[in-house]
Amino acid sequence: xxxxxxxxxxxxxxxxxxxxxxxxxxxxxxxxxxxxxxxxxxxxxxxxxxxxxxxxxxxxxxxxxxxxxxxxxxxxxxxxxxxxxxxxxxxxxxxxxxxxxxxxxxxxxxxxxxxxxxxxxxxxxxxxxxxxxxxxxxxxxxxxxxxxxxxxxxxxxxxxxxxxxxxxxxxxxxxxxxxxxxxxxxxxxxxxxxxxxxxxxxxxxxxxxxxxxxxxxxxxxxxxxxxxxxxxxxxxxxxxxxxxxxxxxxxxxxxxxxxxxxxxxxxxxxxxxxxxxxxxxxxxxxxxxxxxxxxxxxxxxxxxxxxxxxxxxxxxxxxxxxxxxxxxxxxxxxxx
Amino acid sequence: xxxxxxxxxxxxxxxxxxxxxxxxxxxxxxxxxxxxxxxxxxxxxxxxxxxxxxxxxxxxxxxxxxxxxxxxxxxxxxxxxxxxxxxxxxxxxxxxxxxxxxxxxxxxxxxxxxxxxxxxxxxxxxxxxxxxxxxxxxxxxxxxxxxxxxxxxxxxxxxxxxxxxxxxxxxxxxxxxxxxxxxxxxxxxxxxxxxxxxxxxxxxxxxxxxxxxxxxxxxxxxxxxxxxxxxxxxxxxxxxxxxxxxxxxxxxxxxxxxxxxxxxxxxxxxxxxxxxxxxxxxxxxxxx
Numbered sequence: 001x002x003x004x005x006x007x008x009x010x011x012x013x014x015x016x017x018x019x020x021x022x023x024x025x026x027x028x029x030x031x032x033x034x035x036x037x038x039x040x041x042x043x044x045x046x047x048x049x050x051x052x053x054x055x056x057x058x059x060x061x062x063x064x065x066x067x068x069x070x071x072x073x074x075x076x077x078x079x080x081x082x083x084x085x086x087x088x089x090x091x092x093x094x095x096x097x098x099x100x101x102x103x104x105x106x107x108x109x110x111x112x113x114x115x116x117x118x119x120x121x122x123x124x125x126x127x128x129x130x131x132x133x134x135x136x137x138x139x140x141x142x143x144x145x146x147x148x149x150x151x152x153x154x155x156x157x158x159x160x161x162x163x164x165x166x167x168x169x170x171x172x173x174x175x176x177x178x179x180x181x182x183x184x185x186x187x188x189x190x191x192x193x194x195x196x197x198x199x200x201x202x203x204x205x206x207x208x209x210x211x212x213x214x215x216x217x218x219x220x221x222x223x224x225x226x227x228x229x230x231x232x233x234x235x236x237x238x239x240x241x242x243x244x245x246x247x248x249x250x251x252x253x254x255x256x257x258x259x260x261x262x263x264x265x266x267x268x269x270x271x272x273x274x275x276x277x278x279x280x281x282x283x284x285x286x287x288x289x290x291x292x293x294x295x296x297x298x299x300x301x302x303x304x305x306x307x308x309x310x311x312x313x314x315x316x317x318x319x320x321x322x323x324x325x326x327x328x329x330x331x332x333x334x335x336x
Numbered sequence: 337x338x339x340x341x342x343x344x345x346x347x348x349x350x351x352x353x354x355x356x357x358x359x360x361x362x363x364x365x366x367x368x369x370x371x372x373x374x375x376x377x378x379x380x381x382x383x384x385x386x387x388x389x390x391x392x393x394x395x396x397x398x399x400x401x402x403x404x405x406x407x408x409x410x411x412x413x414x415x416x417x418x419x420x421x422x423x424x425x426x427x428x429x430x431x432x433x434x435x436x437x438x439x440x441x442x443x444x445x446x447x448x449x450x451x452x453x454x455x456x457x458x459x460x461x462x463x464x465x466x467x468x469x470x471x472x473x474x475x476x477x478x479x480x481x482x483x484x485x486x487x488x489x490x491x492x493x494x495x496x497x498x499x500x501x502x503x504x505x506x507x508x509x510x511x512x513x514x515x516x517x518x519x520x521x522x523x524x525x526x527x528x529x530x531x532x533x534x535x536x537x538x539x540x541x542x543x544x545x546x547x548x549x550x551x552x553x554x555x556x557x558x559x560x561x562x563x564x565x566x567x568x569x570x571x572x573x574x575x576x577x578x579x580x581x582x583x584x585x586x587x588x589x590x591x592x593x594x595x596x597x598x599x600x601x602x603x604x605x606x607x608x609x610x611x612x613x614x615x616x617x618x619x620x621x622x623x624x
Contacts, residue, residue: 069431071438116614122430123373123572124613127564131606134561142599259442266435304450307443314436315424 072133080237151248353586378560384542
């Protein structure tokens with residue numbers, strides 16, 4: 001029955017030329033940036049921005065495109081992190097392969113969770129995902145095979161190693177790895193947002209009844225979005241585990257991860273491919289700097305800021321910071 | 337595994353369940369009125385416990401006597417929440433409403449952490465202490481009185497909503513706020529009253545729990561989770577549903593903890609939630 005739906009996809013490259021050249025320039029700039037000689041703090045800052053942009057992008061797929069609010073997305077981050085570390089330590093499988101294991105496991109879990117739960121609507125789904133996120137943390141805290149509460153300490157290689165994906169002398173390789181993943185996932189979501197699938201997801205979000213009457217299988221499309229979203233999230237967990245090399249349930253399954261992806265996306269602009277990037281580029285520096293300058297006073301100053309920003313954005317700019325940018329710059333030029 | 341132990345678990349579960357029920361009733365009232373889930377509910381509970389604690393530690397007021405003050409403070413807090421945040425997001429999308437109250441919860445919790453540090457505190461030597469022996473079953477006095485007070489407050493809330501004029505006006509606003517406005521019921525005022533009562537309920541529960549529970553900044557998270565589950569189980573917006581759902585959750589928690597493994601309490605509640613919500617999406621008594 002799918003043939004009945006004639007959603008006219010936008011051509012991928014028929015964008016404003018100016019935008020293309022700006023994006024191209026930015027990409028070249030990002031690749032060239034470390035050549036200027038960034039110190040390790042700035043490298044760390046950029047790595048965090050890339051990572052959180054992808055994580056938020058993943059949340060954007062499920063919440064922004066298909067309209068299901070997941071408050072437990074940290075679960076997939078944690079699965080990714082545990083997958084690479086566990087397979088490397090137990091079987092010596094290189095993280096480059098187990099990243100895909102992590103993606104696969106996350107995808108399977110997304111299907112298993114999604115089939116019963118995506119039938120729930122609105123608040124019911126949000127609360128269920130909140131419980132999912134915490135359940136994962138509880139289970140991993142008690143699961144002896146993966147180190148229970150003390151977590152996994154990845155065996156360090158004596159030297160930098162590309163096969164083990166560990167670099168001790170410099171953060172530069174991490175910078176490029178995260179950058180490449182950032183670009184890939186950004187491109188993937190961009191393609192998704194302009195494909196038929198993306199249009200159907202938005203139809204499901206905006207009016208499930210109308211979508212159903214057009215033979216769009218609403219719950220299947222929600223599950224597809226959930227799986228895609230989970231599979232974007234998992235590699236970030238894997239790379240994060242390789243970046244810090246010590247993972248424990250309180251760190252990688254922390255509810256804060258689920259909060260921050262939501263915050264970044266809402267700050268930047270939900271349902272928009274650019275939103276998470278703008279959000280991450282603004283929020284992560286704020287949080288890192290506030291940790292440096294205010295963190296010593298013994299509290300969660302960055303969390304106070306998060307909460308405040310989230311409320312202010314919700315009240316005054318529900319469409320996010322992206323709504324400050326005139327629409328015709330971002331979207332395809334209207335042809336006469 | 338003797339029958340006494342099981343009976344003990346049932347009594348404990350019932351007592352916790354009544355407290356969950358009252359906390360959930362506040363949440364459900366607010367949701368029924370304006371279809372906003374207060375994700376900061378746990379943090380409001382934390383605030384009420386701290387209010388009780390500080391009144392005890394600064395003025396030497398026993399938590400039992402400071403309950404009226406705590407209730408008033410929480411009601412005021414509810415009106416403030418409505419005035420400064422909620423009334424701006426009444427017409428917003430559901431996502432924005434969830435994010436706004438979620439932001440409020442992070443904000444309150446981290447402010448509390450900054451001001452009071454994440455230390456564990458408790459009220460030393462409150463008036464309610466000790467335990468009662470009924471045959472072989474031990475019942476902690478503070479727990480018993482807390483659950484009884486919560487039950488009384490719950491009945492009071494139920495009578496207020498169903499019998500008094502203000503309560504009926506609240507119900508009218510919940511059913512159709514525009515029609516209610518035509519009949520001269522100012523919906524904004526009703527929302528503020530709803531928030532005051534909703535958080536007042538939390539004030540009762542928090543004030544009574546301050547007698548025996550550890551007081552720390554993250555205390556609300558688990559209670560709020562169970563309250564969300566209770567509201568969804570009972571059906572969003574149904575107050576009487578909260579009572580049954582709260583008791584079910586209390587029993588599942590304590591019996592599951594006894595019979596299987598106490599460290600996975602959350603999971604049992606989660607399974608019950610999923611089963612009910614999947615087979616009866618509107619909850620046990622819901623109208624949505």
